[in-house]
């Protein structure tokens with residue numbers, strides 16, 4: 774059996790100004806069997822090469838969607854990517870629509886809000902699992918297996934006070950766990 778391959782699609786509109794996603798990306802981007810892509814850098818004009826993206830999906834087993842939580846969802850290029858790349862006849866029927874069957878979907882997310890805010894009765898009312906349902910159901914419709922998301926809360930720009938804010942070292946620890954998970958995945 775061949776080694777499982779990972780496609781890591783990072784969606785961050787300004788990775789140079791990022792703290793969380795930058796630390797996470799730097800920790801995992803050079804792993805063997807991981808194809809790392811900064812999708813905003815590839816498509817600054819949002820003109821997605823659909824066939825190229827679909828071929829990348831076909832060539833990998835685990836698709837990682839790594840991004841900050843924006844308005845309880847994702848940065849807009851990821852939505853554009855879903856709308857364009859997950860075409861009928863490729864990702865879902867009618868037509869063949871089975872090209873992604875059996876692949877794994879992993880969402881890796883940073884949020885500004887703390888974990889306690891994401892619960893019934895909390896500041897944001899809903900859990901992250903509830904808020905991620907549109908992604909989970911997208912994976913379902915494509916016949917993909919939804920893996921338990923990696924969620925790193927309380928990631929704000931450095932220097933913000935008055936709110937819980939993970940230090941760079943805290944984020945690095947999370948990045949090491951993320952790296953370990955990806956390494957284990959490639960071991961089958």
Ligand SMILES: Cc1cc2nc3c(=O)[nH]c(=O)nc-3n(C[C@H](O)[C@H](O)[C@H](O)COP(=O)(O)O)c2cc1C
Nearest residue numbers: 791792793794841842843844845883884885886928
């Ligand atoms: C446009 C925008 C929308 C945001 N929406 C949310 C949100 O809905 N929930 C939340 O917890 N944080 C929200 N944040 C905070 C970001 O999730 C947080 O700054 C980011 O995850 C930190 O990662 P980074 O250092 O890689 O940018 C938002 C930030 C921006 C700029």
